[in-house]
Amino acid sequence: MSKAGGPTDEELVEDFQGGDPRAFDILVSRWDRKIQGAIYRIMGPEEDARDLCQETLLKAYRALGTFKKEARFSSWLYQIALNVCRDRLRRRKSRPQVSLDELMEVGEIAPAVRGPSPLDLVEASDLSRTVAAAVESLSPEQREVVVLKEYQGLTFLEIAQVLDVPISTVKTRLYRGLGQLRQRLERQGIRAAAPLPAWTP
Amino acid sequence: MECEGFREDQLDVLYGEADAATTRRVEEHHEVCASCRDEMAALRRVRRDLAAWELPKAVVPRPVPSRRPWMGLAAAAALLVAGGAGLVLSGAEVRRDPGALTLRWRRADADLQALLARQEERHRADMAALRAELLPVAHPSTTRPATADEALLRRAQQLVRESEARQDARWSAQLAAFGDRQETQRRYDLARVSAGLSYLEGKTGQDVVRTTELMGYVLQASQKK
Numbered sequence: 065m066s067k068a069g070g071p072t073d074e075e076l077v078e079d080f081q082g083g084d085p086r087a088f089d090i091l092v093s094r095w096d097r098k099i100q101g102a103i104y105r106i107m108g109p110e111e112d113a114r115d116l117c118q119e120t121l122l123k124a125y126r127a128l129g130t131f132k133k134e135a136r137f138s139s140w141l142y143q144i145a146l147n148v149c150r151d152r153l154r155r156r157k158s159r160p161q162v163s164l165d166e167l168m169e170v171g172e173i174a175p176a177v178r179g180p181s182p183l184d185l186v187e188a189s190d191l192s193r194t195v196a197a198a199v200e201s202l203s204p205e206q207r208e209v210v211v212l213k214e215y216q217g218l219t220f221l222e223i224a225q226v227l228d229v230p231i232s233t234v235k236t237r238l239y240r241g242l243g244q245l246r247q248r249l250e251r252q253g254i255r256a257a258a259p260l261p262a263w264t265p
Numbered sequence: 266m267e268c269e270g271f272r273e274d275q276l277d278v279l280y281g282e283a284d285a286a287t288t289r290r291v292e293e294h295h296e297v298c299a300s301c302r303d304e305m306a307a308l309r310r311v312r313r314d315l316a317a318w319e320l321p322k323a324v325v326p327r328p329v330p331s332r333r334p335w336m337g338l339a340a341a342a343a344l345l346v347a348g349g350a351g352l353v354l355s356g357a358e359v360r361r362d363p364g365a366l367t368l369r370w371r372r373a374d375a376d377l378q379a380l381l382a383r384q385e386e387r388h389r390a391d392m393a394a395l396r397a398e399l400l401p402v403a404h405p406s407t408t409r410p411a412t413a414d415e416a417l418l419r420r421a422q423q424l425v426r427e428s429e430a431r432q433d434a435r436w437s438a439q440l441a442a443f444g445d446r447q448e449t450q451r452r453y454d455l456a457r458v459s460a461g462l463s464y465l466e467g468k469t470g471q472d473v474v475r476t477t478e479l480m481g482y483v484l485q486a487s488q489k490k
Contacts, residue, residue, distance in 0.1 A: 101320055109321070126414065195318040214315050219282060235273050246311045 073137035080128055088128065091137070092121055098216060099145050105211045106149050108200050116152060120145045135225070142216075142226045146208060153204060198248040206241035213238055268294075268301050275301065279308055 071079070071087075073094070079087035099120055104113035123144050131140060199207060212218045212226065224231045271294050277283035278291050295302040 104320060105318070191314065191317040192319050195314055199315075199318065210315075213280065214312065215318075220277075220280075232273065235276050239272060239276060242308055242311050245315065246307060249311065249314055 077131055077137055102216050116148050120148050139225045194252050198245050202241050206237050209237040210241045
């Protein structure tokens with residue numbers, strides 16, 4: 065990534081490794097916003113994306129001296145960010161939580177009133193919130209791929225490098241994730257169509 | 266089975282990563298396969314829906330720090346240490362007398378100038394030492410073990426704690442001095458009130474005597490009649 069003919073990320077990394085600390089400031093200015101957005105979409109509103117982004121950048125700063133030049137800086141930075149998110153998710157799992165939606169789906173509880181409540185109607189009209197809830201309902205692996213592809217604009221090859229998995233695995237996770245999102249959005253009344261067929265690569 | 270072979274290609278087309286040959290192959294398949302054509306249309310709709318998810322305004326990037334975090338932390342620690350050390354080196358003495366802390370200046374103004382000069386020298390030495398310690402962080406080509414960073418962090422935290430303790434003592438001393446002044450003012454005010462009451466009491470007594478004399482005079486005059 066370079067801006068208006070400026071140095072690429074990898075050139076800035078070289079400058080930093082050569083003793084120019086300002087190069088890291090430029091890298092931060094380029095990636096801070098995107099990384100923070102990715103973290104927010106993966107972790108949801110329960111976590112402070114700014115804190116996790118700072119943690120990511122601090123780890124990157126400490127490890128940049130050992131950065132290998134054959135990798136892309138952006139892929140390497142996303143790897144760090146995803147590891148930070150996974151660590152936080154593991155810690156969150158130690159505090160078990162059950163969502164009301166899950167309980168309703170498995171029949172543990174039933175809605176007291178049939179039909180949408182006024183609150184449901186307000187929320188249903190907020191497509192942005194509905195989509196956010198749908199993405200949050202995905203498994204962490206699917207959510208990572210969907211966020212990196214849909215909102216970060218990475219290529220399949222870049223995602224495969226970030227996750228260290230084959231491209232076919234990336235595509236399988238994305239396809240299944242999109243299928244679940246479609247079903248979930250349909251349940252929310254966003255669309256009415258048949259589910260995607262199963263994919264067995 | 267034939268359709269499953271197109272799924273990966275469909276995703277490439279969906280996200281604009283397919284080459285011309287792949288795009289043509291998928292399009293030809295869609296012409297004869299309504300299921301895959303519908304599936305592609307559904308995927309495009311899902312993508313349009315996903316685009317509606319906007320980040321909340323609260324998720325905004327912080328301003329890019331102009332310095333590295335370690336430099337900022339160390340500079341803040343050095344500043345606090347210098348401030349706290351200045352209180353000691355300039356001759357301030359915090360004493361705990363019974364019931365209160367007192368702050369007093371032990372040294373004359375002439376001595377104070379020399380002490381301030383020495384304080385400046387020590388401040389510069391502290392800054393130079395911290396800068397030397399931070400050099401490996403600013404130039405990571407020399408590998409720096411995590412334990413060194415942790416030791417530096419512990420040292421910076423220790424310096425901050427010591428400085429906070431000195432600041433607490435300083436504030437306590439200033440509060441004690443303020444308390445002393447308040448006590449003095451309170452006693453002065455009480456004395457004034459007491460004097461005022463005494464004056465009123467005296468004046469009232471004189472009035473009573475005068476009234477008694479007047480009553481006696483009136484009584485004597487009435488008896489003469």
